[in-house]
Amino acid sequence: MSSDKWTEGSLLGSEQAQKDADNGKAWALIERTMLASIQEQRRARRWGIFFKILVFVYLFGAIALFSPLLSVGASASLEPHTAVIELRGPIADQQEASADNLITSLREAFENEGTRAVVLRINSPGGSPVQSGYVYDEIVRLRGLYPDTKLYAVITDLGASGAYYIAAAADEIYADKASLVGSIGVTAASFGFVETLDKLGVERRIYASGEHKTFLDPFQPEKPEEVEFWQGVLSTVHQQFIDQVKAGRGDRLKEHPGMFSGLIWSGEQALDLGLIDGFASTSEVARDIVGAEELVDFTHHESAFERFARQIGASMGSTLATHIGLSAPLLR
Template sequence: MSQDRWTEGPMLDREQAQSGADNGKAWAMIERTMQASIQEQRRARRWGIFFKILVFIYLLGAVVLFTPLMSGEGTASLKPHTAVIELRGPIADQQEASADNLITSLREAFEDGNTRGVVLRINSPGGSPVQSGYVYDEIVRLRGLHPDTKVYAVITDIGASGAYYIAAAADEIYADKASLVGSIGVTAAGFGFVETLNKLGVKRRVYASGEHKTFLDPFQPEKPEETEFWQGVLGTVHQQFIDQVKAGRGERLKEHPDMFSGLIWSGEQALDLGLIDGFASTSKVARDVVGVEELVDFTHRESAFERFARQIGASMGNTLATHLGLSAPLLR
């Protein structure tokens, strides 16, 4: 018995050693497999990053090459033409119809030696009096520098408020008989949440330096003297609007008690009031008034990158100001 146990012991040791060696080889093989898999994943990730960068560069190049063509830039003709500039949507800073974009378009159109007339094609409900005033003044300045190049405003669906403010700077204004024209007035709107806070049991805490610093705060009660002051500010802006319309239209305006009340008129009514000079489309003005039928678009449009930067940079601030009632007055 002892001899059998003595023989069995070394045999077990050899089997265990062999088993351990086999396990070691198995783990080594698993480790190599895992390392190979990790390396393959890293390689695939590197190639993925490379192709993403390649696609980005390709798209960037496409934007750089084709944006000027899509935006209408570089479309100047080598023969006489009527320059067209689009004024669409709300008139506001960092928007399509901003003073920067419109003034850039106007200058390029006037400076082109083949421009025989400029048509400002308008479809806008209005907007900022400041932006509108900038464009109005620039039209007057360019008309003075280029007296032989006339400016014609053509109102399509609507040319109201700040849009009409700009149109008044043109030599002549045209519209359709059903267009909406005028709305010579100013508005500034907000909300009041005083009673809402009281019902919810919320107490407003404001720390400010200056007696009237928070007079537009929608969470505090209005004060009669501050309301009167704000109405005076709006009245001043309204009078500036009226003065510019009178300067632009002159004796063509007909006396009417509601002319500057903020009402909006049809094109047919606007013609009777002297707010417009006739009925015509852009092509009709180019053909029958300017005398040059070919149209060339000088509208300055932002690139995709400019729009992205503008939206990221301004959206939060503009939204906050609007909801708190802190936005600037609008021509309405």
């Protein structure tokens, strides 16, 4: 009887061991299956990321490669024509009317063998004296290199401040009788929040090295000597503006007490003052003065790739200047 029980126990033990072994194999199989699935998912994600990056690089590579080709159509024209360059909007770095864009356009226009003259078509309120000065100097240089290629400025709605600064470098300036021309002056503006802070019970804390390092801080009272200094800076830039206008326009300018006061004039008044040479549109200049009626646009247009690069590369200096209330003078 005991022998039968022992045999039965052995059989039960063997069956249990077999079941445990089978369960172990099943779990091992499940584990391997799950690991394989996870590895496959990881592989799929890696390949997905790889292909997305590949497509991204391909698209932007194509944009970078073909964008220049899209912009050379105008400059490739060798037939006699009048080159047109648009100066539109505020004159500032990283803007459509930046010195880099305008100078690139000017060089391509002057260098083209089919160009009979260049028309700078202006509709701008002005902007940076530095950017305007760069363009002015480049126009003078190119006119010296290509003495047979005239440059005409044509002011449409507005040619003020830094825009007129640039126009003064042209051989001749034309506008409409109702155009707004001039505004030969310099301005820099800010705000003062000293009393506002006092009313709010806010204490301003600023730490700087240098006696006048914070002289433009809008949260501190102005000091007479610092105001005088800043006015001197603006007056210096203003005189530079005046000198360039006089150099460009010469004896065509008429004596007038308000000429360089920052006032803006109608085209009709500007003609009487010698600020412009006549009334004409771009087409009229090309047809009646240049004698090459075909207009070819040489304006440098920012490519999608350049625009993307500019957007993600925002200027830290500009952001910092905004926070501390410091901005460069503007020609107005």
